[in-house]
Amino acid sequence: MAETYEVIVVGGGFAGVEAATKLGRVGVRTLLVDVHGYHQFQPLLYQLATAQIGVSELARPLRSIFRNQPSVRVLTARVAAVDPAGRTITLTDGTVYEADDALIVACGAEANFFDTPGARENAYPLYSATDATRLGSKLVALLDQADKDNGQKPMNVAVVGAGPTGVETAGAIADAINYVVPKLFVGDLAKRCSVALVDMVDRTLGGFSKKSQAYAASRLVERGVRLKLGSAVTEVRPDGLSFADGATMDADLVIWAGGLKAGPLLRESGMPQGRGGRIDVAKDLTVPGYEGVYVLGDAANITDDRDERLPQLGSVAKQSGAWAARNILAQRAGRPTEPFGYKDRGYMAMIGRGSAVAELGRSRRLVRGPGAFLVWLAVHLALLSGASQKARALVSWIFAYLSHSRQHVFVGSPEQADVQGSDRPAA
């Protein structure tokens, strides 16, 4: 017979942790299952990949998060299947758990390669701490190789996707080329390094205002980032990219920041999938037709009170987790559930040292430059989980900013940096 819990939460990301925390605070018997034993802060993955912070700043053990909440059991395991009709989950070893009151599916998303030939085989995604570590190791291996070749070999990086993730990643690599490489390598290696940002649309930071887009583009170009916008990537080769307009680009490393889609767990759940393979949820975050089943965060298509689709953001995931917990508690008390009330605090993106853009609140008040840079740092520090993670991140940022150097290392051989060594989910 299946072991039962009052609530089962699949996924220990922003949404799952927030929901379990709120439920645990009032003693609801909750099972939180994540394939990793840790919560990872995805907005800083590009900083992990460029060694600005270390993995222990970005990832926090789930057991540590819930150490004072005895009603929450953390289980490190991969969920192989969810059955929304029976509110059960099945682990890869066949163990089944059943939820009496509610099943929360908050399993995030995975990179969407849009069936681009060669992308899955040759491009590095940036969606987990493992991805970021692999990418960082590859960057270091390429720099070491270019350094050894003494004046011959270039190091060209191409970032596919000019949304916030692509912009932040390209900006961070450009800063590393401009400030860190000259300091840590002798000779003119930095002059042989380049980074390009490419996208099929003709602008950076889609979803932001035109002013922010123009600001981001100008700051990237100022840093030496080559922009190739307005032409789709048609193939990712081991040595570069091909484009729909017939152009090609040499690249020793291709980073994929080209979009997200639902993972296999949702595809096989039988729940109706909408845009991006995500589950279209009702206003109260439940799945229509399945009582007590909630899908949250990146796994869901969530709309706000104006019926506009909310983006895949940490703030949406976190707030949806809190709201689902609130609705579950209402349900248990015999009260009706309520439509999700999203508090829109705006968007922000880091472009690099001293440059960021923030559009604050629902009115999208624009802040750019060093002011936005400081706002970005403060907001991300506040959002990081755990006091010691915050303290370490602050020290790392100050060190990286003042020293133009890096104190974090990637442990592992260069071979482990091979994209084929990826633990990415199967297609």
Ligand SMILES: Cc1cc2nc3c(=O)[nH]c(=O)nc-3n(C[C@H](O)[C@H](O)[C@H](O)COP(=O)(O)OP(=O)(O)OC[C@H]3O[C@@H](n4cnc5c(N)ncnc54)[C@H](O)[C@@H]3O)c2cc1C
């Ligand atoms: C590189 C990057 C940069 C970003 N930058 C920003 C930013 O600056 N600001 C912002 O607001 N948002 C940002 N985001 C988006 C934000 O991080 C996501 O919207 C948010 O993490 C989604 O939270 P979630 O809880 O839905 O999913 P996730 O955080 O992805 O968590 C899902 C969890 O489910 C687990 N899981 C998945 N499948 C299974 C399974 N089968 N069994 C068990 N466990 C499973 C995973 O291990 C993971 O821990 C960024 C995202 C990325 C990738």
